[in-house]
Amino acid sequence: MIIDTKTDMHVHTSRCNHAVGTMEQYVQEAIRKGLKRMVFLEHLEEEISYSYRTWLTEEDFDDYFAEGETLQKRYHDEIEILLGVEVGYNPECPQRLLTRIAGRSWDWIGLSYHFFRVPGSSNHLNLLSSSRQSLDAISRYGTAAVLSHYLDALTQAAGIIPANMLCHLDAGLSFHPDITFTQQHRSQVDQLLHTLRDRNIALEINTSGLAKRSLMFPAPWILDRARDLNITLVASSDAHAPAQVGRFFSQIDTHFNQPPFNA
Ligand SMILES: [Zn+2]
Ligand SMILES: [Zn+2]
Numbered sequence: 001m002i003i004d005t006k007t008d009m010h011v012h013t014s015r016c017n018h019a020v021g022t023m024e025q026y027v028q029e030a031i032r033k034g035l036k037r038m039v040f041l042e043h044l045e046e047e048i049s050y051s052y053r054t055w056l057t058e059e060d061f062d063d064y065f066a067e068g069e070t071l072q073k074r075y076h077d078e079i080e081i082l083l084g085v086e087v088g089y090n091p092e093c094p095q096r097l098l099t100r101i102a103g104r105s106w107d108w109i110g111l112s113y114h115f116f117r118v119p120g121s122s123n124h125l126n127l128l129s130s131s132r133q134s135l136d137a138i139s140r141y142g143t144a145a146v147l148s149h150y151l152d153a154l155t156q157a158a159g160i161i162p163a164n165m166l167c168h169l170d171a172g173l174s175f176h177p178d179i180t181f182t183q184q185h186r187s188q189v190d191q192l193l194h195t196l197r198d199r200n201i202a203l204e205i206n207t208s209g210l211a212k213r214s215l216m217f218p219a220p221w222i223l224d225r226a227r228d229l230n231i232t233l234v235a236s237s238d239a240h241a242p243a244q245v246g247r248f249f250s251q252i253d254t255h256f257n258q259p260p261f262n263a
Contacts, residue, residue, distance in 0.1 A: 005249040007037040017135045019240035029242040039082040048115045086107030089157035113165035130175035137144035143178045151188040158195040168206040168217035207248040208238035
């Protein structure tokens, strides 16, 4: 299986409040890098209580589609632009998420799980954050237990959300210094991968991991297992700045698109 590195399946814009750059800047960078297709994947979250909003409102999504459709026409001859969404799972309100998703016609739906509410607390923790405060809170609750919850929640989500792609599978807790995958965690990953296969959900190779931990998301042992299961793999930069579009895609070519792996 050849992984299409002329498509970037996952880029953000300043609309989420933690990325920079306009949609058009991302489009121009993608064209400059020779990409043929790109997917905007803006953050959608539901009922999350966090220090600031890192996702789009419905009004933001209105603007997003209007601007995206203008750019699709303007750059029609140079690149195919898809308008998608990165749905952050919330195990406390799957039905509300399904309603939000059903309200629009998305070109591509990515699934992730960022925000965990520690039982008994009203606020959410960002499982993908490297902040001291968040890492300490995870330690207090139990790193192994939170990782286990993260993987179970993703499996549950993959069974419920009509996703096309699972985002950065092992990014949750990846900044935690005590993180290790026990045998139990490994079998949870296996269960998640089987759900992806059964539901025909692609797995992204997210190159933001190379910038953050010198290793793609997910780690090689997970990607090997995914290939054994014939899960479709796609290339994503998870760009949060225009210059990051298509970042490190040559490494995907090197690792996956050359013999003997491309058989
Ligand atoms: Zn983001
Ligand atoms: Zn993302």
